[in-house]
Amino acid sequence: MKKYFKIVFVIILCYWAQTALGQDTIPLNTSYSFEVNFVEGYTYFWWFTNEKVESTPLFSTTNSTEEYLWDTPGDFQIQCQAKDKNGCLSEVISKAFVVVDVDQQIFVSAGRDTTIGTCLPYRLQATVSDSAGITYLWEPADQLDDPTILNPMFTPGSTTTFVLTVTSPKGISVQDSVTISVSEIVAEAGDIVMEKGTAAMLDGTASLGKDIQFLWTTSDGNIVSDDTGGNPVVNSAGTYYLEVTDSYGCVATDSVSVSWVIYAPVATDDYDTTTLQTEVTIPVLTNDYNPGGDLDPSSLSIQQYPVNGSVYINYEDYTVTYVPESGFTGSDVFEYRVCNLYELCDNAHVYVLVTHLDFFIPQAFTPNGDGVNDSFEIIGIETYEGNSLTVINRWGKKVYEAQNYGISTTPKFWDGKWTTGGGNEDLPTGTYFYVLDLRNGQKPIAGSVYIDR
Structure with a gap:
C-alpha cells in the first residue's frame, strides 16, 4: 500500500502599517x-x-x-x-x-518663491541655522554657477524648482525647495504689404512680457503716429524695428518689413492687317500697361511663333514685325510676353489678317479737315455687301456702329466722331478698337486704329 504525503506551503505576509508620523x-x-x-x-x-x-x-x-x-x-x-x-x-x-x-538639528530655508526677468542673473537666497561643517547641494544644477554653495547664481533660462539638500558633519540631511519663475519676454510683429499712397497699421500686440512698453523706430520708412504703442500707423515701405521692455528692464526686439503691393502687368491682345506678301510692324506694347508701375520693354519676347509667317522684335522701339509667307492670305496669330521691373509677366496674342492687294484696313487716320486721310477708309470694302463695323474706346464704350460700311453709310467712311447714343462730337486722339464682320463666312476681323488730331 502506497503512502502519500501532502505538502502545504504557507506564505506568511508581514508589512508595515500606516503610521501617523512617518518615522523617518x-x-x-x-x-x-x-x-x-x-x-x-x-x-x-x-x-x-x-x-x-x-x-x-x-x-x-x-x-x-x-x-x-x-x-x-x-x-x-x-x-x-x-x-x-x-x-x-x-x-x-x-x-x-x-x-x-x-539641539544639533539643522534648519534650512531655500528662500521665497520669486519671479525674475530673463536678462539678469539672480542669486538664490537660502539660509541655514548653522553653517559650520555644512555641505550643500542644489538640484538641478543646470544654469547655476556653483551648485555646492549656499547662495549660487542662477542664469535665467526657464522656470525652475530647485531642491537644496543640506548635510551636517554627522550626516544628517535636511531639504527645502524654492521655485524661481522666469518671466518670458518676446517681441512679435509680422510683415505686411500696403498700397502706395495709403497708410497701414503695424501690430505688435502679440508680444509677450510683464507690463511691456513699446518703442518703434525706422531708418527708411515713416511712422505717422503712436510709435510707443502696440499699433503704430505708417505710410511708407521700409524696415521698422520693434523694441519691447518689461517691468524687469529686459528687452526683446523684432523687425517688420513693409512693402508695396506689386501688380503684374496687363498685356492686351492686338489686331492688325496687311496685304499679300507685305510685312507689317505692330506696336504690341501700346495697349499694354502695368498698374502702379512701368513696363520693362526690354523684357519683350516671342512665346509662340505664327504658323504662316515669321516675326522679329525691333529692339530700337520694341515693336514686332510680322512677315507673311509667300502667297499666304488669311488669319495668322502669334504670342508675346512682357514683364515689369519685378519680373512679373503677362502674355497676349497678336492676330494678323493677310488680305489680297485690293483690300486694306488702315492703322490710323487724321480727321483734322485738311482733306488728307480724314476718314477711316477701308480699301475694297465695297465688295462685301452686308458687312458691319463696330468701334469701341479703350474703356469698352461703343463710339461708332454701321451696317454696309463704306457702301450705304453717310458719310461713307467714319470721320472720328462719337455717333452712338445720338451724339456727333469729335473723339479725342487715341487708340480705338474695331470689329469688322465681312459676312463672307470667315471670322470677324478685330483690330485697332489710331486717331491723330
Whole structure:
C-alpha cells in the first residue's frame, strides 16, 4: 500500500502599517512606535541595528506594535519578523530612520518663491541655522554657477524648482525647495504689404512680457503716429524695428518689413492687317500697361511663333514685325510676353489678317479737315455687301456702329466722331478698337486704329 504525503506551503505576509508620523526622523529622547499589520495568532519578533550593524532585541513577542525610547542619536534600522501558529516565518522587513539631537538639528530655508526677468542673473537666497561643517547641494544644477554653495547664481533660462539638500558633519540631511519663475519676454510683429499712397497699421500686440512698453523706430520708412504703442500707423515701405521692455528692464526686439503691393502687368491682345506678301510692324506694347508701375520693354519676347509667317522684335522701339509667307492670305496669330521691373509677366496674342492687294484696313487716320486721310477708309470694302463695323474706346464704350460700311453709310467712311447714343462730337486722339464682320463666312476681323488730331 502506497503512502502519500501532502505538502502545504504557507506564505506568511508581514508589512508595515500606516503610521501617523512617518518615522523617518525621530527627536532624541523621545518614545516612538512602529507598527506592522496585525494577524490573529501571529507572534512578532522586533529588533533594531545601529550604524555598526549591532543588533538590539526589543521586548514584544506578541504585538504588531513596538514602542521604544530612542535615547541615542544616529542612523538605525528597525526590523520585524512574524511567525504563525505552525511555526512558519515571514520575511524580515525593515525601516530606516534617524534619531536626531534637536539641539544639533539643522534648519534650512531655500528662500521665497520669486519671479525674475530673463536678462539678469539672480542669486538664490537660502539660509541655514548653522553653517559650520555644512555641505550643500542644489538640484538641478543646470544654469547655476556653483551648485555646492549656499547662495549660487542662477542664469535665467526657464522656470525652475530647485531642491537644496543640506548635510551636517554627522550626516544628517535636511531639504527645502524654492521655485524661481522666469518671466518670458518676446517681441512679435509680422510683415505686411500696403498700397502706395495709403497708410497701414503695424501690430505688435502679440508680444509677450510683464507690463511691456513699446518703442518703434525706422531708418527708411515713416511712422505717422503712436510709435510707443502696440499699433503704430505708417505710410511708407521700409524696415521698422520693434523694441519691447518689461517691468524687469529686459528687452526683446523684432523687425517688420513693409512693402508695396506689386501688380503684374496687363498685356492686351492686338489686331492688325496687311496685304499679300507685305510685312507689317505692330506696336504690341501700346495697349499694354502695368498698374502702379512701368513696363520693362526690354523684357519683350516671342512665346509662340505664327504658323504662316515669321516675326522679329525691333529692339530700337520694341515693336514686332510680322512677315507673311509667300502667297499666304488669311488669319495668322502669334504670342508675346512682357514683364515689369519685378519680373512679373503677362502674355497676349497678336492676330494678323493677310488680305489680297485690293483690300486694306488702315492703322490710323487724321480727321483734322485738311482733306488728307480724314476718314477711316477701308480699301475694297465695297465688295462685301452686308458687312458691319463696330468701334469701341479703350474703356469698352461703343463710339461708332454701321451696317454696309463704306457702301450705304453717310458719310461713307467714319470721320472720328462719337455717333452712338445720338451724339456727333469729335473723339479725342487715341487708340480705338474695331470689329469688322465681312459676312463672307470667315471670322470677324478685330483690330485697332489710331486717331491723330
